[in-house]
Amino acid sequence: xxxxxxxxxxxxxxxxxxxxxxxxxxxxxxxxxxxxxxxxxxxxxxxxxxxxxxxxxxxxxxxxxxxxxxxxxxxxxxxxxxxxxxxxxxxxxxxxxxxxxxxxxxxxxxxxxxxxxxxxxxxxxxxxxxxxxxxxxxxxxxxxxxxxxxxxxxxxxxxxxxxxxxxxxxxxxxxxxxxxxxxxxxxxxxxxxxxxxxxxxxxxxxxxxxxxxxxxxxxxxxxxxxxxxxxxxxxxxxxxxxxxxxxxxxxxxxxxxxxxxxxxxxxxxxxxxxxxxxxxxxxxxxxxxxxxxxxxxxxxxxxxxxxxxxxxxxxxxxxxxxxxxxxxxxxxxxxxxxxxxxxxxxxxxxxxxxxxxxxxxxxxxxxxxxxxxxxxxxxxxxxxxxxxxxxxxxxxxxxxxxxx
Numbered sequence: 001x002x003x004x005x006x007x008x009x010x011x012x013x014x015x016x017x018x019x020x021x022x023x024x025x026x027x028x029x030x031x032x033x034x035x036x037x038x039x040x041x042x043x044x045x046x047x048x049x050x051x052x053x054x055x056x057x058x059x060x061x062x063x064x065x066x067x068x069x070x071x072x073x074x075x076x077x078x079x080x081x082x083x084x085x086x087x088x089x090x091x092x093x094x095x096x097x098x099x100x101x102x103x104x105x106x107x108x109x110x111x112x113x114x115x116x117x118x119x120x121x122x123x124x125x126x127x128x129x130x131x132x133x134x135x136x137x138x139x140x141x142x143x144x145x146x147x148x149x150x151x152x153x154x155x156x157x158x159x160x161x162x163x164x165x166x167x168x169x170x171x172x173x174x175x176x177x178x179x180x181x182x183x184x185x186x187x188x189x190x191x192x193x194x195x196x197x198x199x200x201x202x203x204x205x206x207x208x209x210x211x212x213x214x215x216x217x218x219x220x221x222x223x224x225x226x227x228x229x230x231x232x233x234x235x236x237x238x239x240x241x242x243x244x245x246x247x248x249x250x251x252x253x254x255x256x257x258x259x260x261x262x263x264x265x266x267x268x269x270x271x272x273x274x275x276x277x278x279x280x281x282x283x284x285x286x287x288x289x290x291x292x293x294x295x296x297x298x299x300x301x302x303x304x305x306x307x308x309x310x311x312x313x314x315x316x317x318x319x320x321x322x323x324x325x326x327x328x329x330x331x332x333x334x335x336x337x338x339x340x341x342x343x344x345x346x347x348x349x350x351x352x353x354x355x356x357x358x359x360x361x362x363x364x365x366x367x368x369x370x371x372x373x374x375x376x377x378x379x380x381x382x383x384x385x386x387x388x389x390x391x392x393x394x395x396x397x398x399x400x401x402x403x404x
Contacts, residue, residue: 005367005403006375012097019090023237026083027230033080034227038273040065077202081195088187095180099124099173104311105364109170123168124177131161131181132188139222147221151263154225158182158259162252171246172239172353178255179236182229189222227270231262244297247353254293261286298348310360317363320402322394329391330362330369333380344384370399 040050048064055061099107103117107124115123134157143149161181165174197215204211235258239245245254264282272278310318317323336343338356354368355361362369372379373387374395380387 005370005399008097008101009371012094015090015094015097019087019094022083022086022090023234026087027234029080029083030223030226030230034223034270035273036063037065038270039275079195079198081190084187084190088183091180091183095124095176099176102367104313105367107169107173109168109173112166113168115168120169124173127161127165127177128181128184131157132184135185136188136192139225144221147224151225151228155256155259159256162255166252171248171251175236175239175246175251175255179233179239182233182236186226186229186233189226193222194219228263228266229259231265232259235262241352243349243351243353244294247349248297250296254296257289257293257296261289264289310363314360314363314366317366317398317402318359320398322398322401323359323363325394326369326398327359327362329387329394330356330373333385333387333391334369334373337380337384366399366402369395374399 036052037050040052042050044051048066051062051064053060053062100121103120108115108117108120135154138150138153138157143153158178162174162178165177168174169177197219200215201211232255236255239255245251248254264286268279268282334356337347338350338354338361340350340355340357342348342350350356354365356365356369374392377387377392
């Protein structure tokens with residue numbers, strides 16, 4: 001039974017690996033095409049909307065863009081869609097593995113909302129799906145003719161979502177779900193808007209009809225939104241590894257400011273790629289916001305969380321054979337860093353927000369303790385504490401007894 005924890009952790013690692021690879025492919029192609037479109041030479045005669053000569057890997061590439069499509073449909077046409085779909089599907093699988101199956105540990109915060117696990121999972125899924133519906137309705141409303149207002153309304157939606165998620169989930173889960181909500185908008189834009197519009201254009205060309213340029217304009221608007229949302233999504237995905245980002249009552253504000261930073265940075269690169277004067281002020285504004293984020297992360301954390309009754313799983317580990325020995329091993333080797341006020345010099349917060357001071361703390365993090373200090377020797381760092389084989393064996397024996 002104890003091998004289940006190891007295998008499940010490896011499954012999560014494999015899905016995370018896939019998610020990162022597909023995300024690199026999607027973001028890379030997205031950034032490339034935005035830069036290509038903005039940098040096209042449009043001072044050329046002919047039906048093309050612009051062209052560009054590029055060199056890479058020892059070869060030269062001559063690229064032309066047609067505003068709608070060429071007169072003759074090419075036999076070979078590459079569609080860029082699977083990078084987006086694979087990124088979302090692998091991300092959804094990772095969310096299920098970490099935040100649904102491991103929901104009692106990573107998803108729910110009883111100090112914020114007293115929810116059953118199934119209720120948290122429903123809210124998790126609903127926050128992602130409803131978010132897309134609200135955004136899509138916004139883009140199809142009368143505001144669609146004013147892109148700046150659409151972006152402002154989208155930011156207001158993000159602020160509301162960030163605050164709402166933080167009222168229910170753990171800080172780590174709240175930021176991750178905000179990223180999942182935003183990533184869903186991006187993939188749904190590809191699946192439900194960009195690709196269908198392109199298929200309409202291709203279908204018209206094959207039937208000998210003249211395509212309506214509006215489909216291209218709509219697709220480009222959604223693609224532009226995706227371009228500006230990319231950097232914040234990457235930050236939110238990485239934030240789960242940094243307690244200074246998620247383990248603070250100001251995490252929802254930090255997340256909102258990151259979206260502003262992402263827009264500023266993309267505005268700089270989009271302007272430069274379009275041949276305009278580099279707006280260097282964007283870097284100063286982004287740096288100032290990042291300093292504000294760093295300050296918010298170290299602002300007072302507030303009072304202690306309210307005590308709560310242990311879950312059934314926690315109660316089982318607390319009564320498992322060998323708990324006393326495992327508890328002594330953890331407190332003797334881990335609590336100096338994983339304390340509410342860490343004793344280790346240079347640490348102001350427990351690593352990854354994990355506190356291991358009391359029996360309740362230990363049973364709450366039983367699986368993590370087993371994986372980090374029992375099944376592997378990842379913790380504690382060897383230059384901090386030399387944990388004995390006997391102490392590790394005590395942790396392994398206790399976890400197996402509780403999990404079995």
